Amino acid sequence: MSDRASDIVLSVEDLRIVLDPSGIDIDDEVSFTIHQGEVLGLVGESASGKTTAATSLLAYQRRGAKVAGGRIDIAGTDVLSASRVALRRIRGGLISYVPQDASAALNPALRIGDQLIEILNEHSFGSSSADREARMKQMMDDVLLPNDRAFMRRYPHQLSGGQQQRVAIAMALANRPKVIVLDEPTTALDVTTQAHVLETVRDLTRSYGVSALYVTHDLAVVACLADRIAVMYAGRLVEIGPKEDLFTGAFHPYTRRLLAAIPDITGERALHGIPGWAPRPGQRVPGCAFTPRCDWRVDKCETDFPPAEGMDADHQVRCWRWKEVRATSSAGDVPLRLRVPAVCDSVEKTVVSVRDVTAFYQSKEVLHGVSATLCEHRCLALVGESGSGKTTLARCIAGLHPFKIEGAVEFQGKSLARESRGRTRDQRQAIQYIFQSPYSSLNPRKTIRQLLAQPIGIFFKLDRDGTEERMVRVLDQVALDASLLNRYPEQLSGGERQRIAIARALAAEPTVLICDEVTSWLDVSVQAAIIELLAQLQLETGVSMLFVTHNLALIRSVAQEVAVMNDGRIVELGVVDAVLDDPQADYTKLLLADTPTLPAECRI
């Protein structure tokens, strides 16, 4: 493009942000530009400093952080040196922000119409209130929401999550800003809703020529949306380039590992996690921070951070060995996935069976006559969006559903009591449940030793040494070191915590392992590692697994059978490969189409 330099809307130069009293850097040497109408995807794991960098474009730092250097320029305005009064014009006028969780960002006490008008009034949009009314209606049309009075008079809680996020996008675009910053706006949404919101964002940036910075931890989400992608690791940009270049031939080892960690719905690639975790500010090693996790590391990496280099100005990378990385084909890095036996023999024993189960939440019926069976040594995936009843079904089996259940839940042919307290000790031991969030499922006041000792103490009569030995063994099974036993959960990363939760379940030597969205709180790279672990555990221990997830792309890597749920019913049940390759139910087709994946399958 000849006029690229002239249509730069936003430029960031050498931005450095530090923690306030300690001076530890959160972000350093961050430089990028965004052209008019361009969507830049900013990708990084948790604690990589991506949100901090994104909000500083609006000259906002969270408590405890401050800008220590650099320059941010939006359409000729120096944002960081702007006065308080000027900032009020800039924020929402020149650049605006769409938060991660719209339900928390919209004022619950104000009608959405009032909130929209407020933004327009603050920036004196148009010349009359009629202008602003018209603008508001138009914005609602743009984000595909009704613009009638009745809808505008609603409160945020009367909208669905997707609608709330659309309102937040409408508010961000209301004053026709040059740039919008989208901070993981779809993370809290279901795949179907997410696909629609992404589509809306893309259409709006195209039709209005608005530039966007899209912050996410998931490369697959920006695969169809972004024009260029910037990859951030430990507060620094390690690679930035056009989307196609990154997906077909990334120069940085980290980018390649990130790509390999994306679950592939076609099942052509195996899922590969990145060992270790992204370091937080204050834990970063000198030199290149990725060194400890990198397969390509050389001595130089430990001392010096490489300069930005690349084939051309468009595609820059910061790696000492990028030329060698580039020379290897990316296909070589991603071996084909191990095909698991796919057919469930009828002779195999049924471990858990659910027949005609109807469950209530308080007095509302949430499961309507669901039937399913889980065979020995098998993994059944339970897939559906939030509210589909998949977790309710899993909890009914685990004895954690606090309300009325009708129908039969059986374990090895014997009926199970509704609550775990009503079950025998053997039944409680045989069925173990792993919770969604490892931040909530581990008691923060207990050491790992105390956490693991609990199930062992209840189910087995072991002496001190026997317990210790058992604990070391289960930690080994989840690939953790026994030295962690004396630590508290808060001293571990999210992925390690989830491994501890898995170890705690394994310590009971269960027959059935119920995994409830166990990866939804984790980064993509860590998610891949956990999925690898679960698949391997199932193969080694022969435990039967019920794998609950909203992500269809994951199930090929771990499950043999799948039940797709919608509105409290199972709409499709079958062998994984058959269901994914040739879905029968309309709902399964819809889910498949909306699951974000790599650009080869971009629908648009």
Add this chain to the structure above:
Amino acid sequence: MSGGSDSSLDSLQPLGTLELEPVESIPLGAKQRREWVQTISDAWRLRRTKVGSLVFLALFAIALFGRFVAPYEPTEFVAPPFSLPSSVAWLGTDFLGRDVLTRVLYGGLSVFVLGIAATVIGIVLGVSLGLVSGYARRWVDESIMRVLDVVLAFPSIVLAMLFVSILGPRLWLIVLMVGISHMPRIARVTRAATVELVARDFVKAAAAVGVPRRRILLYEVLPNISSPLLVEFGLRLTYSIIMIAALSFIGFGMQPPSADWGLMINENRIAITVQPWAVLAPVILIGALTVSTNLMADGLARAMMGIDRDTAVT
């Protein structure tokens, strides 16, 4: 990861945010470092906590050791009633001609001992009821909380006076009544914290493997609500001291001729214009005591809410 990463970790970072790889690099204290210890050390960084604690300790020292430096016996007549401060009696004398300074030095211990005992009783009763009611929910919860509402509806001082006038001014009764008057509010705080905590998955996880309810409450829930309870303890201590002093003032608490700050105010108030020190000295001390416990409680509350915390989480 090499040792190089550790040099960049300085003491400015709160321990909770660290994820160190070599286990030997974790300070030995970390193993025992519970959250309430963290809360106290965070609170100690605030000036209000330091000032509050120092004043509290100073007053406690006066109450505990004051009697050993007192110039006279508390019931000794040293000068004519309501004498102004002089070299004989530095703070003057009271309505019977006893030394005010001596009685102030003697009169603090009862305030402290009764105050702390009443607070402990209130905490034990309130926390037990709050835990049970927050975990059991439904009708158990309803019954406990509605009964406590009734207790709450009585003005606590009137409730205490009612029982004291029936059974006579006994010390254990006063302590018990003040404790009971704290019970409903402490139960409410405990219940609210418990309800929130019981929804967390680790409590469900414990229930799912069959941990008995009593153990869940004591080992899963209680350690996690220690911080709000610590704040509540500080706050309730203030109220206990005020109430016990007030009961002494209206004649239901400590009985003459014992030395007690609350009682002193009552005994000498008729001559406040003639010999103000007999009233002012105990008033200032009680005031300082309540302000200091409040400052400490406030510091703890701020530390617990995490205001002014340097976090390394993005």
